[in-house]
Amino acid sequence: MPCRWEYGVRGTRGQQSFKRDESIVANLKWKTPRSKTRSRRAANWKLQPVTTVQCPQCKQPKRPHFACESCGTYNGRHVVDVGDEHAGA
Secondary structure, X not given: OOOXXXXXXXXOOOOOOOOOOOOOOOOOOOOOOHHHHHXXXXXXXXXXXXXXXXOOOOOOEEOOOOOXXXXXXXXXEEOOOOOOOOXXX
């Protein structure tokens, strides 16, 4: 059975282009040590501060797209009782 690249990119026998389907990738000279890989990954493990916006009803800070924990409104209407268990978390 001939190789994939023997008959060109499309596999037609009429074209004898001898081009490979794969993309060309550079070969590494040495393996990257684990310590360097770990430190590179750990550089992106940072916590983002919680984004807060001002509630239009009571002017308290709240998370965007969440019901307000202090007054229980969302999108201009009252949706959660403040004393309810599921109001905040």
